Amino acid sequence: MAHETEHTSHHPSFNQYVLIAIVLFAITIVEFVLIWDTARIVDHLGPSKIPLLVALSAVKFAIVIMYYMHLKFDNRLLGAVFIAGLALAFLVGMALIALFVGFEGNPRDYAEARALPYAEHAEETVGGESTETNHETDTPPVAAGPVAIAVSAAGETLAFDISSISADSGSEVTLTLDNPSANNAHNLVIVTAGTKDAVAADGTAAGPANDWVSPGDSRVIAHTALAGPGASANVTFEAPSPGTYQFVCTFPGHNFTMFGDFIVK
Amino acid sequence: MAHAVEQEYTTTGLNHRKLLMWVFLGSDCLFFASLIATYMVYRGQSLVGPYPNDIIDVPVTTISTFVLLMSSFAMVQALAATNADNRKATINWLLATALLGSIFIGFQIVEFNTFKNEGLTLGGNLFGASFFTLTGFHGAHVTLGIIWLLALAILGMKGRINSKTALDVELCGLYWHFVDIVWIVIFTLLYLIAGFDVGPVAIPGG
Incomplete structure (x- = not known):
């Protein structure tokens, strides 16, 4: 069948797979050496090693999905489905982190410091003994x-x-x-x-x-x-x-x- | 026959099972992204130890990371052997993949035990809670993959795995490689970058 022949002919050979494995291994070694105390690189690079580590792992990630998971050779729709999920996942992650970083520490403190009385609740208490009665029990x-x-x-x-x-x-x-x-x-x-x-x-x-x-x-x-x-x-x-x-x-x-x-x- | 299923009508020209697997993997990205983001949000927010630098062992985890990478290599060999109708090699590569996955899980069990003995628990501090939840769910994915691989190996022994049913192996392979790439991300963020955090740190802008 056309589907199967197309499939096998485009897969990398055994030697190519070995080469890919060696590249993945080598990148992992580089990552390890970058952060390993005794190699002293950790001191020289300082915080700048973080984008480097992220980039190296992104390369590994890409190699595995392109070659081991055949996205490079397979139908583009499969890749689109996965990349869409990955992009959403990235956005969700960034949104979560941004949300919490924006809270300047503790979300509860942030909310309490900026809390405004709800207008309708405030109207209900007007005419009562006090306008300051809208304390919740756990305040x-x-x-x-x-x-x-x-x-x-x-x-x-x-x-x-x-x-x-x-x-x-x-x-x-x-x-x-x-x-x-x-x-x-x-x-x-x-x-x-x-x-x-x-x-x-x-x-x-x-x-x-x-x-x-x-x-x-x-x-x-x-x-x-x-x-x-x-x-x-x-x-x-x-x-x-x-x-x-x-x-x-x-x-x-x-x-x-x-x-x-x-x-x- | 199983083979007949692959010829079903489709408007995309793609096998439905394979498309479904990619949809699942795309959605699993969201699952892990939420757990990873939660870890990063709580990074440096633990008020009591143990902190990552007290217990994270990067050299040992580098070895288990290597083991998992090699299991992905064994997995592509299993699929290649299946496509080549080499039954013995298929079974051996499937078992090798499962064995390497089991070694990875063995490393994780030892790691979890060591951490527990050194005082890191799910309820002890934010680091423990977010660390165990994330790596625990990843370990559960690996364990599920091992069961899948062993089931395929048994089918192979019964002569049910060949080039016509290679999709069965390919789908397991996609899942396995996905678990591997999730670990690539976890290893970089939790071990290489956050593994040396020494205590509560100020979050950016906080």
Whole structure:
């Protein structure tokens, strides 16, 4: 049949296939040498090696689909179907990455910082007691002026009972930590974003005499004393400049599960 | 007869099964692109270790990548042998492809175990979640391909694979090579480029 003869006659020969395999192998070796520490190329090229690596893998990708998958010799429609899928896949990937990079970190923070009340909901509340009643139940409490915030450990679980607290910048905040646990001791430390584990690690080194907080740690905004089982502790401080901070328990090991966001507006 | 199916009416001149396989591969690109993009979005966002640089072993994975590339070579030989009606060579090349694929999976099982022992889990941090989901789904694709290859080898032993039914081998080959090219992308992005990430990094513009 015409279909089959056309097929076999256009396929590469055994030697050509061996050559292709050698080329693929050689490219892989080049890629490896590019990033291998002892070859030192990694230092010379720096970040410019990334486009190089992407280009090399694209060459491998193309060789496999052209020769091993016969797209070079097969009907163009088959290639079109695959390339269409590949192009869509690339767009989906780029869209996902762009979406998240555009969020400047955390999509939730991004949304909260830019949230506007929905017009219809706002009209419903006009004429009521307050126009500021459109707080959703899971919106963190917002406060102006002197403010008291209570945070509690979640029983015997190594977690706080709230994942997010907030206050206005410059307001005087009194944070109270209640510890209902029968066994565990906890503290509450306000730290700059992303530093909770590093602060906790240094706190572990500082030891119980310092309430598990390294004295003079510049990442620490404020911290309570250690609250033993059944006890409570509090601290008063001025809310820092607007941004997202973290609160965390720095008792050794607790920082991995016992933390939340402190949002200053 | 199976052969008669290949002569069915078609407006494109293309075999329907083959076209369908390419459509499937095109859509599978979307599946993997989503998982790869998710990995890249969460790259450097893990708050706790282990981080890639702590556990990723690039030299070992370079060897398993080589093994998978060689399996693609064995696969094209299996198809060539099928077209040449060389039954013994067909079976041997199919089994060789399946064996190389199994070695790749063996590397992945050892890798996953080592990572688990060093503290990387699906629920431990974003790196673990996105890494295991992506490479795990790729491993599942390879495993499915191995089962397909072994089934073809058994059909070959029964004398059911020859130049007239070569499309059966060709379709398996397309799937196999696709799994190989997906790995080419994963190896470059997750191992060569992101494999040395040491901890939380600032994302561009963030």
